[in-house]
Amino acid sequence: MGLEIGIEWLTLIMFGSLLALLMAGLPLAFVTGGLACVFLFVLGDARALNIVPSRIFPLMTNYQLSAIPLFIFMAAMLERAGIINEMFDVIYKVLGAVRGGLAAATILASTVLAAMVGVIGAAVVTMGIIALPAMLKRGYDPKIAMGSIMAGGTLGILIPPSILAIIYAVVAEQSVGELFIGAVFPGLMLSGTYILYVVARSMLNPDLGPPIPVEERVGTAEKIRLMGNMSAPIALIVIVLGVIFTGVATPVEAAGIGTFGAFIVAAIHRKLDWRTLREASLTTLKASAMVIWIMFGATIFVGLYVLEGGQQFVQGALAATGFGPWGILILMQIVLVALGMFLDWVGILLLCVPIFVPIIKALGAAAFGLESGDDLVLWFGVLYLVNMQMSFLSPPFGYALFYLRGVAPPEIPMTDIFKSALPFLTLQILGLALCMVFPEIITWLPGLVYG
Numbered sequence: 001m002g003l004e005i006g007i008e009w010l011t012l013i014m015f016g017s018l019l020a021l022l023m024a025g026l027p028l029a030f031v032t033g034g035l036a037c038v039f040l041f042v043l044g045d046a047r048a049l050n051i052v053p054s055r056i057f058p059l060m061t062n063y064q065l066s067a068i069p070l071f072i073f074m075a076a077m078l079e080r081a082g083i084i085n086e087m088f089d090v091i092y093k094v095l096g097a098v099r100g101g102l103a104a105a106t107i108l109a110s111t112v113l114a115a116m117v118g119v120i121g122a123a124v125v126t127m128g129i130i131a132l133p134a135m136l137k138r139g140y141d142p143k144i145a146m147g148s149i150m151a152g153g154t155l156g157i158l159i160p161p162s163i164l165a166i167i168y169a170v171v172a173e174q175s176v177g178e179l180f181i182g183a184v185f186p187g188l189m190l191s192g193t194y195i196l197y198v199v200a201r202s203m204l205n206p207d208l209g210p211p212i213p214v215e216e217r218v219g220t221a222e223k224i225r226l227m228g229n230m231s232a233p234i235a236l237i238v239i240v241l242g243v244i245f246t247g248v249a250t251p252v253e254a255a256g257i258g259t260f261g262a263f264i265v266a267a268i269h270r271k272l273d274w275r276t277l278r279e280a281s282l283t284t285l286k287a288s289a290m291v292i293w294i295m296f297g298a299t300i301f302v303g304l305y306v307l308e309g310g311q312q313f314v315q316g317a318l319a320a321t322g323f324g325p326w327g328i329l330i331l332m333q334i335v336l337v338a339l340g341m342f343l344d345w346v347g348i349l350l351l352c353v354p355i356f357v358p359i360i361k362a363l364g365a366a367a368f369g370l371e372s373g374d375d376l377v378l379w380f381g382v383l384y385l386v387n388m389q390m391s392f393l394s395p396p397f398g399y400a401l402f403y404l405r406g407v408a409p410p411e412i413p414m415t416d417i418f419k420s421a422l423p424f425l426t427l428q429i430l431g432l433a434l435c436m437v438f439p440e441i442i443t444w445l446p447g448l449v450y451g
Contacts, residue, residue, distance in 0.1 A: 005043065007313040014039060014305060019342060028347045029290065033297030036304050043308065055303040056296050063252060064170050069288040070255035071161050074240075076280035077262035078116055079126065081271035083233045087112060088130050090226045093218050100202025100209030102140060103148040104195045106131040110152025111191040114159040115237045124153030124400050128407035141208040142412055143420040144198060150400040150417075151194045151424035154389045157345065159187035160241060161251065161258075164345055164385060167295065171349060172357045174377055176251040177244055181446045182382045189441065190389070190431045197427060232268050236261040245449060291346055298350030306354065314355050315362070325367035329380075332356055333387055333432070340391015344399065348388065356380075368439065375443045382442045383435055390428045393421045 005013070014035070021031045040048050059065065078084065088109045095101040095108070106127055113123050127149045135145035157164050160180035169176040202209030218226070240258040243249040249257065266272040302310075318328050332352075339348045357377065365376040392400040395418040404417055435441050 007309045010043075010305075010308055011310065011313060014301070018301075022342060028344060029293035029297045031297070032294070032301040032347065032350075036297065036300035039304055040300075043304070048304070048307065051303045051307065052300055055299045059170075059292075059295055059299060062170055064166060064176055064250075065292075067161070067166050067176070067252040067255040068163050068291060069284050070252070070259045071163060071166075072287045073280060073284040074255065074258040074262040075116055076283040077259070077266055077276070078233060078236075080276040080280050081262075081266035081269050083116075083265065083269065084109075084113060084126050085130055086269075087230055087233065088127070088134075090230050092131075092134065092212075093226055094223050096212035097217050098199065099206055099211050100144070100199045101211060102131070102135045102138060103144050103198040103202070103209050106135070106145075106148045107152040107191060107194045107198065110149070111155055111159060111187075112234070112237070113152075114156040114187070115161075115241065116233065123156045124150060124403040125407055127153055128404050132404075132408060136409070138212055139207075139210050142416060144201065144208050145420075146404055146408065146412070146417055147420035147424050148194065148198055150393055150404055150421055151427070152191070153403070154392045154400055155187055155191055157389050157392070158183050158190065158382075158385050160184065160244070161255065162385065163291065164349065164388060165381075166251065167291070167346060167349055168353060168381055168384060171353045172377060172381060174381060177247070178374075178378055178446045178450060179381050179385075180241075180244055180251065181449050182378050182442045183385055184445055185441050186382055186386055186431065186435050189434070190386070190428065193427045193431060194424060197423065232265045236265055247449070294344075294346040295350060298347055299354075302351055302354050311355055311358065315359050318359065325363045328359070328363065329368070329383075329436070332360075333383070336384065336387045337390050337394060340388065341394055341397045345388050345391070348391070349384075353384070370439055370443070375439070375447075378446060379435075379439045379442050383432065386428065386432045386435055390425060390432065393425045393428065395421065 017035060018031060021035070022028065037052070040051065088105065091105040091109045091112075092102060095105040098104065109131070110123055110127055113126070131149055132145055136142060156162060160183055162180070162183065165179045165183060166176055168174070169179050198209065236258065239261065240254050243257060244251055244254045263272060266276060318331065321327065321331065323331060336348060336352060339352065343351070357380065360376065360380050361373065365371065365373050368376065368379070370376050370379060392398050395401060398421065401414075401417050401421060405414060408417065
């Protein structure tokens with residue numbers, strides 16, 4: 001028989017040691033998995049060891065998760081084929097003459113990129129390499145330039161096909177397609193807010209985002225020709241999202257179609273060769289393995305915590321605060337943002353969602369003015385995705401800030417990168433508040449599609 005430790009102490013020891021080891025710079029996948037096995041050994045008996053296979057096996061055999069490597073591969077192929085550079089170039093020439101046009105082009109390109117990629121780091125780094133030098137060269141204010149790259153880059157979490165949404169749906173036992181469709185409006189709303197903000201600031205103060213010089217602008221005929229270049233990748237996005245939204249194919253099948261389409265797009269752009277294939281395959285292998293390993297580790301960790309009575313403890317602790325349903329929801333959002341400062345998104349999802357979703361379900365749809373339990377889970381899921389976006393931008397450890405630091409010119413201080421994120425973080429808080437107060441932003445479109 002294992003040791004008997006009260007749940008309060010257990011919570012403190014488990015999550016304390018988790019944070020301590022992560023601060024020491026050890027990888028999340030092995031920290032959660034390793035700690036879970038140590039605690040299993042100390043606390044549990046032979047029966048408790050059964051958690052390991054019983055938590056991992058359903059993940060290994062989960063059909064929905066096979067969409068992850070497929071979407072990552074599709075993104076890697078499109079990136080290797082140089083589609084992303086071309087896309088920025090096109091949007092840049094079309095919008096360049098407007099004040100703040102390049103920053104708006106960056107956010108717009110990131111939105112389209114998010115619909116292709118679904119992984120955050122790729123978007124921020126790519127845009128940082130392509131768009132940042134272009135904007136700084138044209139005399140843009142570095143803060144507006146960097147802010148728009150980071151804010152645009154984080155849209156990958158929200159706009160389908162998002163890998164985070166796939167994992168969330170698997171963990172919360174929900175339909176991936178519904179979550180994708182529910183995230184469309186919030187994603188476009190945030191993207192639109194960023195663009196409005198950038199253009200409005202540049203209109204009020206032209207020095208922040210000057211239009212590109214006249215000799216660099218292109219005529220209408222040239223603009224149409226440029227748009228034609230982008231027809232293949234845009235068609236690919238439309239097909240992939242179209243088959244999911246119309247219900248013709250599941251997200252996994254759509255990912256397969258997208259991967260096949262990425263080959264064709266690469267071939268049209270004359271970039272389909274062995275080197276492209278090898279690099280794309282390696283990128284996919286590394287990224288998928290990382291995600292899956294974190295899932296394995298964290299799911300054992302949480303499984304043990306729930307088995308020891310963690311669920312009831314958190315529920316009791318939240319009830320003891322005396323907050324109503326809305327208070328509890330807001331408290332959860334604060335916890336998520338706080339965790340986002342230290343952990344990465346897969347980790348937060350696997351540590352929090354299995355504990356939070358049952359609590360939200362227990363509060364009931366009526367408490368939030370929603371019609372059904374399905375609406376409630378969907379609404380919470382999309383709020384969670386918007387929340388994760390905030391965690392990417394929130395100093396001091398927001399991932400997007402460090403992705404950008406890696407590619408920004410060395411003379412830009414880290415404090416400037418922090419400052420550039422703040423206005424966009426404010427816009428995200430506003431977006432999150434709107435989604436909370438008006439759940440229809442999230443539930444209307446899935447209700448229309450799925451009736």
